[in-house]
Amino acid sequence: MSKIDDIDKQILAFLHEDAYMSNKDMAQRLGMSPTPIHERIKRMEKDGVITGYKATINPNKLGKSLTVFCDISLKEHAAEYLKQFEEDVMNLSEVQECYCVSGHSDFLLKIVVADMDEYRDFILHKLASIKNIGNAQSHFVMNQIRNESILPWLNQEKTR
Incomplete structure (x- = not known):
């Protein structure tokens, strides 16, 4: 299994929220340069952590x-x-x-x-x-209360 650190988790959270977010925007938010962001994303794709990008359809x-x-x-x-x-x-x-x-x-x-x-x-x-x-x-289903993919727990791990 791939070693995922807090920066990887933040990148995953950004991509989960907006798969079109640029490496430059993520890097600015994380106080980094775009190159390591790109390398981390490619590593997570290669390791199967990121399995694809999809549009959310209503x-x-x-x-x-x-x-x-x-x-x-x-x-x-x-x-x-x-x-x-x-x-x-x-x-x-x-x-x-x-x-x-x-x-x-x-x-x-x-x-x-x-x-x-x-x-x-x-x-x-x-x-x-x-x-x-x-x-x-x-x-x-009478009313959808929450429809969230698997990612919200990534942000909660930092507070434990």
Whole structure:
């Protein structure tokens, strides 16, 4: 694992907030020159700490206003069944995130659709076509309280 120091954490926080922030702007905020900032970013990319840069998109602005978390329990738990489910769910564009979880279910899906009609169609014609699903339980998002990626904890570590 790559050694990440406080400066790296600040760079990650800057990039998380604004992936377009220039090395020069980060360097000014950190009291450094741009070259070491660039070298640190390239090292973190090479080490897999930074895995890519993405635009954050508001699904509501694209007519996708219903978010559903769906617990999936499988009938059979042999490795080939788990792998097959993962492959099948990757082909469903409505599924934004998929996690293999412990507890009462096997997988947790984050599904984003336009409305209840589209979700019903998704359940009846797409999800139901995947073999080996024993149970699916839906949780409808009524209000998003916080939608923050994994980074906020980086800033908290400095205060511990």
